[in-house]
Amino acid sequence: xxxxxxxxxxxxxxxxxxxxxxxxxxxxxxxxxxxxxxxxxxxxxxxxxxxxxxxxxxxxxxxxxxxxxxxxxxxxxxxxxxxxxxxxxxxxxxxxxxxxxxxxxxxxxxxxxxxxxxxxxxxxxxxxxxxxxxxxxxxxxxxxxxxxxxxxxxxxxxxxxxxxxxxxxxxxxxxxxxxxxxxxxxxxxxxxxxxxxxxxxxxxxxxxxxxxxxxxxxxxxxxxxxxxxxxxxxxxxxxxxxxxxxxxxxxxxxxxxxxxxxxxxxxxxxxxxxxxxxxxxxxxxxxxxxxxxxxxxxxxxxxxxxxxxxxxxxxxxxxxxxxxxxxxxxxxxxxxxxxxxxxxxxxxxxxxxxxxxxxxx
Amino acid sequence: xxxxxxxxxxxxxxxxxxxxxxxxxxxxxxxxxxxxxxxxxxxxxxxxxxxxxxxxxxxxxxxxxxxxxxxxxxxxxxxxxxxxxxxxxxxxxxxxxxxxxxxxxxxxxxxxxxxxxxxxxxxxxxxxxxxxxxxxxxxxxxxxxxxxxxxxxxxxxxxxxxxxxxxxxxxxxxxxxxxxxxxxxxxxxxxxxxxxxxxxxxxxxxxxxxxxxxxxxxxxxxxxxxxxxxxxxxxxxxxxxxxxxxxxxxxxxxxxxxxxxxxxxxxxxxxxxxxxxxxxxxxxxxxxxxxxxxxxxxxxxxxxxxxxxxxxxxxxxxxxxxxxxxxxxxxxxxxxxxxxxxxxxxxxxxxxxxxxxxxxx
Numbered sequence: 001x002x003x004x005x006x007x008x009x010x011x012x013x014x015x016x017x018x019x020x021x022x023x024x025x026x027x028x029x030x031x032x033x034x035x036x037x038x039x040x041x042x043x044x045x046x047x048x049x050x051x052x053x054x055x056x057x058x059x060x061x062x063x064x065x066x067x068x069x070x071x072x073x074x075x076x077x078x079x080x081x082x083x084x085x086x087x088x089x090x091x092x093x094x095x096x097x098x099x100x101x102x103x104x105x106x107x108x109x110x111x112x113x114x115x116x117x118x119x120x121x122x123x124x125x126x127x128x129x130x131x132x133x134x135x136x137x138x139x140x141x142x143x144x145x146x147x148x149x150x151x152x153x154x155x156x157x158x159x160x161x162x163x164x165x166x167x168x169x170x171x172x173x174x175x176x177x178x179x180x181x182x183x184x185x186x187x188x189x190x191x192x193x194x195x196x197x198x199x200x201x202x203x204x205x206x207x208x209x210x211x212x213x214x215x216x217x218x219x220x221x222x223x224x225x226x227x228x229x230x231x232x233x234x235x236x237x238x239x240x241x242x243x244x245x246x247x248x249x250x251x252x253x254x255x256x257x258x259x260x261x262x263x264x265x266x267x268x269x270x271x272x273x274x275x276x277x278x279x280x281x282x283x284x285x286x287x288x289x290x291x292x293x294x295x296x297x298x299x300x301x302x303x304x305x306x307x308x309x310x311x312x313x314x315x316x317x318x319x320x321x322x323x324x325x326x327x328x329x330x331x332x333x334x335x336x337x338x339x340x341x342x343x344x345x346x347x348x349x350x351x352x353x354x355x356x357x358x359x360x361x
Numbered sequence: 362x363x364x365x366x367x368x369x370x371x372x373x374x375x376x377x378x379x380x381x382x383x384x385x386x387x388x389x390x391x392x393x394x395x396x397x398x399x400x401x402x403x404x405x406x407x408x409x410x411x412x413x414x415x416x417x418x419x420x421x422x423x424x425x426x427x428x429x430x431x432x433x434x435x436x437x438x439x440x441x442x443x444x445x446x447x448x449x450x451x452x453x454x455x456x457x458x459x460x461x462x463x464x465x466x467x468x469x470x471x472x473x474x475x476x477x478x479x480x481x482x483x484x485x486x487x488x489x490x491x492x493x494x495x496x497x498x499x500x501x502x503x504x505x506x507x508x509x510x511x512x513x514x515x516x517x518x519x520x521x522x523x524x525x526x527x528x529x530x531x532x533x534x535x536x537x538x539x540x541x542x543x544x545x546x547x548x549x550x551x552x553x554x555x556x557x558x559x560x561x562x563x564x565x566x567x568x569x570x571x572x573x574x575x576x577x578x579x580x581x582x583x584x585x586x587x588x589x590x591x592x593x594x595x596x597x598x599x600x601x602x603x604x605x606x607x608x609x610x611x612x613x614x615x616x617x618x619x620x621x622x623x624x625x626x627x628x629x630x631x632x633x634x635x636x637x638x639x640x641x642x643x644x645x646x647x648x649x650x651x652x653x654x655x656x657x658x659x660x661x662x663x664x665x666x667x668x669x670x671x672x673x674x675x676x677x678x679x680x681x682x683x684x685x686x687x688x689x690x691x692x693x694x695x696x697x698x699x700x701x702x703x704x705x706x707x708x709x710x711x712x713x714x715x716x717x718x719x720x721x722x
Binding site: 062104124173190203 | 405422423461463464465466467468469470471472485487530534537538541542547551563564651
């Protein structure tokens with residue numbers, strides 16, 4: 001995910017503005033997704049030190065060439081030993097109070113750093129760093145659109161294989177195979193294909209169960225393009241849809257549609273969850289909607305903000321979030337309908353493309 | 362990976378024996394691979410508290426049924442809030458000094474636990490926990506054999522596709538697809554297919570480069586079966602092998618063979634690395650062998666022990682490790698040859714099955 005230097009400068013500037021409020025004169029990043037976002041470097045190991053006057057990217061010998069190519073606007077240093085490398089960059093920067101990602105840095109690494117960096121203070125940052133990637137720029141949205149398009153095309157190709165007698169895992173494998181053949185860098189997460197009673201489990205793993213006539217089939221899948229993820233869920237039904245399925249599908253679809261209608265800049269994340277949940281509760285299925293309504297998507301498939309009853313975040317224009325209500329009837333089946341949307345000032349744009357009208361295949 | 366209750370009792374007993382030495386009266390596990398190893402539970406979230414008289418598995422509502430099924434010998438508790446759940450299990454167990462996985466527990470979670478569990482002391486364990494999974498029992502070896510067999514079969518199927526003009530990423534995709542079609546639960550890691558100059562990069566990502574006549578092609582890949590990984594690297598050459606390639610291949614093969622000959626219970630891990638490295642150094646390619654000689658494999662594809670010059674571990678019968686020397690010539694090409702072996706008292710058994718003789722395809 002190489003972007004223009006101006007993009008990275010803007011991202012760093014947004015963080016630098018917050019230094020006084022955070023009470024730090026540097027921030028140390030170990031999370032590779034954050035490092036990629038702030039520098040463009042896509043390797044699997046490294047450290048990024050953001051100082052008031054520059055960004056210092058520290059990598060080992062494997063990655064020095066790649067780091068210089070991908071992150072030309074960073075000051076790139078090769079280390080032999082990670083902690084030692086960080087310590088000398090700290091010394092040169094005259095750092096006194098450095099923030100760090102407390103939600104991911106391990107106790108062990110923190111202890112080692114503390115010993116080596118003293119008397120510099122290490123300041124744990126958690127909520128303060130949540131959401132640094134949540135506003136997407138036009139280039140990021142383009143990558144996510146493309147990821148969603150790949151996923152759409154793969155699913156459309158696979159529909160013809162969905163016949164009674166085919167195993168769930170075969171469908172999942174074919175979705176993954178076609179996404180990659182169409183250019184996806186992998187899958188956003190392990191693809192879910194859950195049929196019949198398995199569809200009642202929100203996190204079912206595709207297995208050897210064979211599709212049967214009349215089965216609802218929940219398919220939750222996503223592609224990756226330029227490091228950015230898509231996330232979408234379709235629930236199709238095989239051969240025929242009985243009255244009960246039609247009823248439940250219509251409720252979930254209504255919850256999904258109303259929640260999407262409520263998405264706009266300024267809306268509270270918990271309000272979107274409430275809108276979806278209220279539709280389902282009013283029909284008496286409240287206890288069967290056992291998860292939150294959505295989450296942010298980007299370089300991670302799950303990132304800030306969360307659309308749940310416990311969230312205290314507010315939607316802003318440029319966020320990309322999922323809306324994915326569901327009803328799960330243990331021992332019977334389930335329905336989940338999910339789209340990924342881009343928040344705008346006055347509403348939202350649905351980035352995922354597959355129709356969510358009831359589909360009998 | 363459900364095993365017999367006796368297997369888990371044995372694993373817990375080995376840890377419990379070390380409580381006095383570690384100075385703890387409990388150990389708290391958050392690493393899901395460790396929890397799976399100690400209980401059989403394969404969910405993606407949970408906590409395991411090992412007490413002198415029992416193991417307590419704490420999970421949220423999504424996983425309570427699965428946890429009771431997979432880990433019947435554990436005392437299973439459902440929590441609404443993870444920290445609160447741990448705190449009440451601590452209270453009931455009368456825990457005073459609890460060890461934890463310092464290499465993976467985040468600073469944030471550690472702080473929250475510390476606040477909630479006081480006055481109980483939390484004792485960081487690092488080296489003390491490295492290697493709790495490194496001795497494989499016969500059931501684990503069986504799963505790894507099967508994983509290696511799946512990978513072998515997939516690669517043999519893909520050889521026929523390896524012709525000039527085919528892209529690296531197509532080969533990688535086909536290996537992954539066939540491994541899963543043959544029953545693999547995924548891939549051990551992102552499959553490497555690196556041709557021509559890309560083969561000079563030990564961690565190359567497969568891209569759009571098309572294979573050419575005369576190309577060396579490094580393929581590093583592994584399957585997953587019952588949660589256990591395989592890991593193997595073949596370097597084939599397309600169409601014809603010139604004298605330089607034959608020379609380098611023979612050196613790497615010799616390093617590989619001699620290192621495997623040196624593997625036996627009681628051998629120092631660094632000695633295996635030295636044996637391989639010395640062969641390569643004597644021929645003048647020392648600076649071009651830029652990584653360690655191997656690593657343990659199991660529920661993780663990289664786990665203890667490490668076979669490197671810096672390792673202070675000793676091989677024991679029952680460990681499964683890779684032996685994977687390589688020579689990388691920047692801008693030209695590279696060769697890596699890797700097998701996965703089971704350490705025995707008097708030597709080792711190679712678990713991976715593909716011949717490592719020079720192969721022109």
